[in-house]
Amino acid sequence: MKDFISKVLKIFTLPLRLLILLSVLSFGSLIYIFVNGLEQSVFAYVDYLLSAYTLTALCLFCVKTLPDTIKNVKEKANSNKLVYEYTHNESLKTKSTIYISFVINLAYIIINAFSAFYYETAWFMIFSVYYAIIAVMRFIISRFVHFHGQNDSMYSQLKIARACSVIMLTLNLTLTASVLMMLYQGRGFEQRGILIYVIALYTFYSTINAAVDVIKYRKLNKPVISISTMIKLAEALVSMLLLETSMLAQFGVDTTLEFKRLMISLTGGGIAVVITFMSIYMFVKCNYQLKHIKK
Numbered sequence: 001m002k003d004f005i006s007k008v009l010k011i012f013t014l015p016l017r018l019l020i021l022l023s024v025l026s027f028g029s030l031i032y033i034f035v036n037g038l039e040q041s042v043f044a045y046v047d048y049l050l051s052a053y054t055l056t057a058l059c060l061f062c063v064k065t066l067p068d069t070i071k072n073v074k075e076k077a078n079s080n081k082l083v084y085e086y087t088h089n090e091s092l093k094t095k096s097t098i099y100i101s102f103v104i105n106l107a108y109i110i111i112n113a114f115s116a117f118y119y120e121t122a123w124f125m126i127f128s129v130y131y132a133i134i135a136v137m138r139f140i141i142s143r144f145v146h147f148h149g150q151n152d153s154m155y156s157q158l159k160i161a162r163a164c165s166v167i168m169l170t171l172n173l174t175l176t177a178s179v180l181m182m183l184y185q186g187r188g189f190e191q192r193g194i195l196i197y198v199i200a201l202y203t204f205y206s207t208i209n210a211a212v213d214v215i216k217y218r219k220l221n222k223p224v225i226s227i228s229t230m231i232k233l234a235e236a237l238v239s240m241l242l243l244e245t246s247m248l249a250q251f252g253v254d255t256t257l258e259f260k261r262l263m264i265s266l267t268g269g270g271i272a273v274v275i276t277f278m279s280i281y282m283f284v285k286c287n288y289q290l291k292h293i294k295k
Helices: 002-011 016-035 042-078 081-088 090-119 122-148 154-169 171-184 195-216 223-251 257-291
Strands: none
Touching: 016 042, 090 122, 090 223, 122 154, 122 171, 122 223, 154 171, 154 223, 154 257, 171 223, 171 257, 195 223, 223 257
């Protein structure tokens, strides 16, 4: 059995140069096939087999080489004092994440506001307001962390977290407005082309990242980090709603409008419930602790 497995693995073991060549060839061929509508041709089926073989070989190559490569990169990176300080300083990493997220939110606000005026639609303005609310919360947190750090008094952290939990509730206003526009004006169901894959990639990344942070910091008794994690999760959830509308537009051509409305209603309602629960939970928790803590 071991000999059989080793022989099979040898079939999919390729030199790096050949693997790169096959990857470029198969990927380019797939683009050509889809662009020209040749999905049912003999050439397409040959390319499907080549792509499957290349993908399998690529996965095997990654399994064999990535762990050692990542280890070597980390060792070389940690030899640098600045990189070592960043990777081993949890406070610095948290600050950097908050600042970067705040800058990205500002970019989203500007892009959506510009799109709202350029396309003369309130659709983008709604999301500009949505990101503005998130930016306000992240600005409050970043200012607090900048001047006080994460190790400031629990009383101050609880007050900041409580304030942000109240602001987070207003996210449901923009969420409701966007869902209503999807349901009754058909906004969000426009074809997005290849952009849908970018949206999907960002959504999966933000959702996984938020879930990892929730698990990672669940036992850490730092309200500022807890509320920051909840904000990140709320942002990821709304990205899932946008991805769903994009997928319904791209792949649900034969789907009835009633089904689309049902799916959007269920997803939007579920996200609103989660955001409301997180906000109320954080508010009640902070309020309770504030009554039993000294300044």
